[in-house]
Structure formats: C-alpha cells, structure tokens
Amino acid sequence: MQPLSQSMNGVRQLADPTKSRLGYRLQRIWLTPLFRALIRTGIPCAIVLLFAISYLQKPDVRVALAQGAVEARDWVHERPEFMVKLMAIEGVSDAVADAVRAEVHIDFPTSSFDLDLVTLRDQIDALAPIKDVAVRIRPGGVLEVSAVERTPALVWRAPDGMKLLDVEGVAVAAIAERAERPELPLVAGExxxxxxxxxxxxxxxxxxxxxxxxxxxxxxxxxxxxxxxxxxxxxxxxxxxxxxxxxxxxxxxxxxxxxxxxxxxxxxxxxxxxxxxxxxxxxxxxxxxxxxxxxxxx
Known part of the structure; x- marks a missing residue:
C-alpha cells in the first residue's frame, strides 16, 4: 500500500517517495571519504588531545613527566655498552701523552653520549707538540686518541728563552738550556x-x-x-x-x-x-x- 496525501483541492494522490534536498546533501557528504574519516578519527583524536592538554596543565603532572624522561635518558646513557672506561693515546711520547690527559681531563667512567669528540679533537690539536690527531670510541669502552707528534728540528734562542722548533717553525716545547738538545742546530735572533x-x-x-x-x-x-x-x-x-x-x-x-x-x-x-x-x-x-x-x- 502506498501512502496517500491530501491535496489542497481535497483529491487524494500518492506521496512523493524521493528524499528531501537536505537529506540528499547530507547523504552525499557522508559518502565523502574525508568527512567519514573526520567523524570516525578526527573528532575522537581531538577529544583525546583536548583531554591530554588539560591533563598536562597540572604542574605536578609536568614535573613527573620531566623526571621520568630524565630517568629514562640516564638509564639509556648509563648502560654498560655506552660507557667509556679509559683513554688510550697512541703515536706520541709519554710526556706529550701526559699533556693530552691534562688538557682533556675526563673523569672515567663516563657515557659516550656525554663526550663531544669534535671538541676533544680541537682541544688536543691546539697543543703545540701535536701535528695531527684523530679521536674515536672503539669497542670495549676505550677512547682512542691517535696523534702525530711534531719532531723538533732546531733549537731557537728566543727572547723569552730556549724553544724547540719543528720544520714548520712551530714551537714544540721549551727547554731550560742548550745542553738538553745538543744534537740539534742552534738558531737565534728575531x-x-x-x-x-x-x-x-x-x-x-x-x-x-x-x-x-x-x-x-x-x-x-x-x-x-x-x-x-x-x-x-x-x-x-x-x-x-x-x-x-x-x-x-x-x-x-x-x-x-x-x-x-x-x-x-x-x-x-x-x-x-x-x-x-x-x-x-x-x-x-x-x-x-x-x-x-x-x-x-x-
């Protein structure tokens, strides 16, 4: 049986089975993938995000989260596989090796995450007796310093005392008197x-x-x-x-x-x-x- 509707002139006729224009547009919007994703995912995510923001506004919550992050970072940094236990200096004399250790003054053991290898290399390379240097962390927790030491070629009687010069004119070290390096030629003057x-x-x-x-x-x-x-x-x-x-x-x-x-x-x-x-x-x-x-x- 089809529904009947009463017309203005009192004559009964069949009702229009088609949907209204608004209903048709809503159905078209619902069938749009973007709108369906917004309803199913976007709105729930927005609700969760608003809840999280309101929750994180509490000072004690922020402090607890920051402390937990620090503890997690420390736990990772201090794992045995990331710890550096000693420093090995190769390619230089004992005196120069002692100067390198005094310059970098690292307290071992320390985490490899706390070591800035570029800065360490620059510090060591700035030492007068060092011509070139490479720094790396090798397996076993060893900080390896491979350096090339400058070789003295001359003794220079400088205005402020005796100095050893290499072939590039770099002052390698100071000596108290000429007799310490008699095998090297002596130069003097400005x-x-x-x-x-x-x-x-x-x-x-x-x-x-x-x-x-x-x-x-x-x-x-x-x-x-x-x-x-x-x-x-x-x-x-x-x-x-x-x-x-x-x-x-x-x-x-x-x-x-x-x-x-x-x-x-x-x-x-x-x-x-x-x-x-x-x-x-x-x-x-x-x-x-x-x-x-x-x-x-x-």
Missing part, C-alpha cells in the same frame, strides 16, 4: 722561527764544516750570519744565502780560507766580498808590508 726552512738548508750546506758550526744568527729578521768557533762569522746576503755559503765552503776546501786569521767573511754585497782580519793577522800583514816598503826604499 724572526728566526719564520725562516726555519732556509736555516735547515744552510745547516745542510755547512755539513763539511759542521764540527766548527756553532749556530745561525738572524739579523734584522731578513738575513743570516753563520757563526763558527774561533769567533769567525760568515755574513750572508739577504737573497740566495745558500749558494753564497756553498762558495765559501768550496774556497775553504781549495785554500783553507777558514783556517786563516780571519774574523768575518762579509758576503752581504755579492759583487764585493770582504774579509776582516783578526788583530794578530792585521799586525802581521802590516809588518810584512812595512818590511816590503823598507826594502823598496833602499
């Missing part, structure tokens, strides 16, 4: 640490007279004097000092120049080398010239 490579070349060129070499003196931060025993000095030019020293060595081999009564060999002007005689040699030369002058006068 700017000597800025011309280490040239100084080493001069020391190598002076190898034939190394037993007489006392050191190199930097003059005016621009040129070298070669200081020998018997108070002899070879004054080298500012430019190309090595070839100039080599010429003196060759002349000494040929004529025993350095065995003569000479105090200074001045090569500062390459076109006009000058010899300065000692007092005895000068007096002897004057005596010989006087004899020759007297003989020629007769």
């Amino acid at each position: 700017g000597a640490d800025q011309a280490v490579q040239e100084a080493l070349q001069l020391v190598q060129a002076a190898a034939p007279i190394s037993e007489r070499l006392r050191g190199l003196q930097r003059q005016g931060a621009r040129r070298w004097d070669v200081v020998l025993d018997r108070e002899q000095v070879i004054q080298l030019p500012e430019d190309d000092p090595v070839p100039a020293l080599e010429r003196v060595i060759l002349l000494n081999d040929a004529q025993d120049l350095l065995a003569r009564d000479i105090t200074h060999i001045d090569l500062r002007n390459p076109t006009r080398p000058t010899l300065r005689l000692a007092q005895y040699g000068l007096a002897e030369m004057r005596r010989i010239k006087g004899i020759e002058f007297g003989a020629s006068g007769q």
